[in-house]
Amino acid sequence: MFKRALCLTAVGALALATAACSSNGPSSASAQGHSGQNAAKGSIPTVKLMVGGIDKQIYLPYQLAQDLGFYKKYGVNVELSTEQNGGVGAEDAMASGQVDMAGAWYIHTIDFQSKGKNVIDVVQLSGAPGEREMCGTNSGVHSAADFKGKTLGVTDLGSGTDELTQFLASQKGIPRSGYHTLAVGAGATAIAAIQRGTAQCVMTTQPTVGALESKHLAYSALDLATTKGATAALGGAWPAAGVLARADWVNSHQDATQKVVDALVATMHWIDTHSAADIANAMPPQFVSNQTITKQQYVNGLTTDKGQFLPDGIMPAGGPKTIYNMEKVIGVDVSKVKIGDTFTNTYAQKANQLEGFKTTTTPAGAAG
Numbered sequence: 001m002f003k004r005a006l007c008l009t010a011v012g013a014l015a016l017a018t019a020a021c022s023s024n025g026p027s028s029a030s031a032q033g034h035s036g037q038n039a040a041k042g043s044i045p046t047v048k049l050m051v052g053g054i055d056k057q058i059y060l061p062y063q064l065a066q067d068l069g070f071y072k073k074y075g076v077n078v079e080l081s082t083e084q085n086g087g088v089g090a091e092d093a094m095a096s097g098q099v100d101m102a103g104a105w106y107i108h109t110i111d112f113q114s115k116g117k118n119v120i121d122v123v124q125l126s127g128a129p130g131e132r133e134m135c136g137t138n139s140g141v142h143s144a145a146d147f148k149g150k151t152l153g154v155t156d157l158g159s160g161t162d163e164l165t166q167f168l169a170s171q172k173g174i175p176r177s178g179y180h181t182l183a184v185g186a187g188a189t190a191i192a193a194i195q196r197g198t199a200q201c202v203m204t205t206q207p208t209v210g211a212l213e214s215k216h217l218a219y220s221a222l223d224l225a226t227t228k229g230a231t232a233a234l235g236g237a238w239p240a241a242g243v244l245a246r247a248d249w250v251n252s253h254q255d256a257t258q259k260v261v262d263a264l265v266a267t268m269h270w271i272d273t274h275s276a277a278d279i280a281n282a283m284p285p286q287f288v289s290n291q292t293i294t295k296q297q298y299v300n301g302l303t304t305d306k307g308q309f310l311p312d313g314i315m316p317a318g319g320p321k322t323i324y325n326m327e328k329v330i331g332v333d334v335s336k337v338k339i340g341d342t343f344t345n346t347y348a349q350k351a352n353q354l355e356g357f358k359t360t361t362t363p364a365g366a367a368g
Contacts, residue, residue: 054081054082064279091119107160110324130241132205277299343364
């Protein structure tokens with residue numbers, strides 16, 4: 001989701017990234033060759049998946065699937081990695097062939113396709129951004145109508161949080177020139193921006209939200225963390241975290257794609273049928289308890305915002321159109337983008353059928 005996400009647990013996440021991410025990812029050609037060799041030998045396919053901040057709650061399903069053993073169970077070796085501060089974003093690494101898939105926001109498919117790059121979403125994990133507009137206790141900001149003249153923190157300039165901020169402001173008639181945006185990352189740097197007053201508000205996720213609240217530095221002025229909150233603020237379901245990949249890679253790696261989706265759909269069902277405490281207990285310890293947040297705060301935040309996660313991996317009806325219209329409002333040229341070409345429910349539907357899961361999300365129609 002985020003162009004330059006900062007990991008809250010630098011040591012743990014960096015170690016994971018170092019182990020899981022090769023600095024020289026496969027090109028499409030080499031990846032296809034690798035897949036062909038796997039098929040010939042009948043071996044387990046390997047997929048490289050980079051996440052836009054692997055220790056963030058909005059992106060927890062990718063790591064949880066690994067910890068639950070679901071990738072292995074469904075016959076795929078997934079090498080997880082995470083964005084690093086100042087490094088390439090997950091979606092850009094995927095689009096350039098450094099990794100095969102990205103754990104990132106659906107909105108990037110429209111951004112890429114508007115630029116002629118055929119990137120699609122193969123499974124949808126959340127129906128809301130998972131974000132909250134956290135505003136300093138003396139900021140005087142209680143809605144987007146109060147953005148005028150303020151400095152608003154976003155993960156990075158041009159990121160999904162930047163686009164969301166633009167859209168929220170535009171809904172209240174505030175032009176881009178009416179406020180200032182500042183790249184603050186997440187975690188400690190976002191907290192510091194509020195603490196030092198360099199930004200009056202920051203758009204961020206759990207566990208940063210919990211850390212700001214526990215330190216009594218900021219409050220939630222806008223809820224984009226739950227499907228209900230996002231619908232009220234943005235005009236409809238707002239699908240965020242998903243799995244993005246180049247359409248040509250998906251077409252030449254359909255078996256590997258299906259297995260990744262099988263594992264993640266099983267994970268979403270597991271999330272739906274377990275408590276926030278159960279989920280926290282299954283995650284790496286350094287993700288849920290560190291210098292910025294306690295485990296109980298992590299569980300509390302997840303309990304509040306768990307509703308963002310979709311139980312079946314199906315793209316929610318109306319969601320793509322909501323984002324398409326938002327992109328149009330903030331000036332993205334979407335004239336050549338066909339919404340139905342930006343995602344597919346095919347793999348998620350097959351994954352649910354495989355395990356006999358009942359789908360509860362009303363699906364959006366799509367090609368394929």
